[in-house]
Amino acid sequence: MERKAAVANPIEQFEIKPLIDIDVGGYNLAFTNSSLMMVAAVVLATAFLTLSVSSRSLIPGRLQSLSELMYEFISGLLRENVGSKGRAYFPFIFTLFVFVLLGNVMGLFPYAFTFTSHVIVTFGLAAVVFIGVTVIGFAKHGLGYFRMFLPHGVPVFIAPVLVPVEMISYLSRPVSLSVRLFANMTAGHIMLTVLGGFVISLGGMYVVPGVVPLAFMTAVTVLEIGIAMLQAYVFTALSCIYLHDAIHMH
């Protein structure tokens, strides 16, 4: 029996495998398993959101209720954090939320790939939020946006200490946003793989000892589903908070 394959390497599941190789002028633009999951997330989201409200009834049925709940949830989040000016940013925030949510949750299925477990994906999303928020801040306040780093009513003599600290904290926003999401997803999936390895190695010969890690694995999977949804919500909520900071300064 192949004893080597009994304990899976936990890092292997994050490998990006090209499905269709596309080479454009020396750049590798292959269609990978990550791209496949992203396309699947977009197709699933579009299909669900358009088909569930296709009946457009005034009193919603179950599916339409789900869509309306999601809409209300994000709309409430934006209204609470940004106020009435936030309505212009609703499509972006909603897309961000649904994309990250589907990315996290779809990865929990067997043999599926979590595209949000790669820091380049989450950093891309966080960079869009950061650059967008900064541009919005400068567009709305001009050079007064630099007041972000020295809030009103702060005595001037601590400015040399406060401004660098505030700048570093401002610049660390995309980093923290992206690493929080990617680290949560990666850690969760690694834990699941390691536990799965324990189930196989403990339960391989005699089935009963394998039940204990299996029960723990079930609990961890439930936790991971919760964390997947929570991390999507936190990503979106923090983006709304940064948007609030940009539109109404502090």
Next chain:
Amino acid sequence: MDIESAKLIGAGLAAIGVIGAGVGVGSVWSSLIAAVGRNPAAKPNVELYAWIGFAVTEAIALYALVISLLILFK
């Protein structure tokens, strides 16, 4: 000391950082419980912040975990 043992020791030391998450998350939930205990009607107001606080605090533990994994697998 060869590089492999150094990696293992380094990864183990880096993982100590998750202690901060234990303290932090415990603090967040304890404040939530105290607040809801004093004023049960305030629960919907504070509940959402408890979840955001938990996720943001947990993130710091995961930074430590990421460094530990980086040391171990790079």
